[in-house]
Amino acid sequence: MLKVRAAVKVGVEQTEIQEFDRPVIPPEAGLLRVESSGVGGSDPELYRKPDHAPIIMGHENVGTIEELGPVAAARWGVRQGDRVALHEYLPCWHCEWCMKGDFRLCMEVDFFNVKDRLNTLRFGMSSCNIEPHLWGAMPSTCTCRRTRSCTRFRKICRPSGRPWPCLSAMVCSGPALMVVRVQCKTVLIFGPGQQGLGCTLAAKAAGSICVILVGMTRDRARLDLALRMGADHVIDAQEEDLHQRVMALTGGRGVDVVVDTTGDPTGQVVNDAVALAAKGAYLSLNGLEQHVPIKEIKKRYLTVRAPRGRSYGAVELALRYIGSGKYPINEVCSHDYGLDQVHDAILATAGRGVSGAIHVTVNPWR
Structure with a gap:
């Protein structure tokens, strides 16, 4: 045998x-x-x-x-x-x-x-x-x-x-496509890991008007890579005032879509996501439920959904983007x-x- x-x-x-x-x-x-x-x-x-x-x-x-x-x-x-x-x-x-x-x-x-x-x-x-x-x-x-x-x-x-390793990356791009398949929107992404970079690619490929990725000083190489993946702006949250920079980039309006790929256990990313969202924005939050400010979500008329895997259609679309060579x-x-x-x-x-x-x-x- x-x-x-x-x-x-x-x-x-x-x-x-x-x-x-x-x-x-x-x-x-x-x-x-x-x-x-x-x-x-x-x-x-x-x-x-x-x-x-x-x-x-x-x-x-x-x-x-x-x-x-x-x-x-x-x-x-x-x-x-x-x-x-x-x-x-x-x-x-x-x-x-x-x-x-x-x-x-x-x-x-x-x-x-x-x-x-x-x-x-x-x-x-x-x-x-x-x-x-x-x-x-x-x-x-x-x-x-x-x-x-x-x-x-x-x-x-x-x-x-x-190459084979590139193709396995379609799975980490799949969830990104579930949450940022938007057009003519401003998108704010927290975390420059494989999920955050996948979101960057997906948002830009979907026709987003402005894609902003947030990381830390230690993420400099990843933030630079994000610019090559389609990000319009990257922010080092340790070196810059996050709220001030995002509002300057959006004319004081805030962003239409926020995606948290960090799973931050402190609740800081969730609070920043809500504070930087425009009225009626869509949020994909990955933090702890006790940190979700329901009152602020109601005031701003926000739609919140937690990430949950990937659909067949999202994986198919990710494969097309990866195969495009762009x-x-x-x-x-x-x-x-x-x-x-x-x-x-x-x-x-x-x-x-x-x-x-x-x-x-x-x-x-x-």
Whole structure:
């Protein structure tokens, strides 16, 4: 029996390499040769989570179809040897959200609503004790198969000729496209990490009139990169008066869209977001609920929504932007690790061990 090597989380911030039998592929399933797996912003949090093991982490999956059953080929419209990107959700396909094509909100896979997160099938979060075991993007191959009534139809996308690490960046651009698909608006983005830079690209590509990215002094290199990604202005909040600068750039009106990618636990970013918003603005806030000033939101007639994953349509659009060649996505892909270095890759994404990490990837064949 052929074996597949995988990096398995076995405890809190503990990973070991294990081997699994290469699964037999039925007619309705496929096998993906993983060429690159992006480490998402949520992965360090999952890596620290107790009682959530053993799992093969990684949900930003791109690679080549190594084996494909005839039913899967007809259903997905792909062939063996095609380069593809996988959407991480494995939905039920019969609830109202699946019928709308918004698989991230399916009650079978919604991370915030399922009763048993470890045993709910979703790439990068499910127990590898569940056959065929390879529910993640950090083995050398992973399975794309039918589960319940799910056939993963319409959920495999065809990337263009970009390098593999660039293609895995489409997942971090996807959430950005969910919140800043706006035209003729002024957009303020907090945080120049992979999500913030993805928002910058998405906002400019969508036709925003003015895109402003906020960071700190230590983020100078990222702020400079943001200008190459389409930002009209960048602000070092430690060196400049944030409120004064934004109001000067908007003629005292404030901004139409605010996106917080920092998850700031102090509430300062939330307060700044509300204070800098124009009346009737749209806010995507990622802070703690006790910091949300409801009274000010009411006074300014603001719309607030928290970020929640990515839709199929957003990922498709991100792939088009990345494939267009208009943006320096390669500069966002800062660090690439081998399968034996998954622990280091996840810590790097959390800002530990190395400096300057933005979008970190794992190449199982390195």
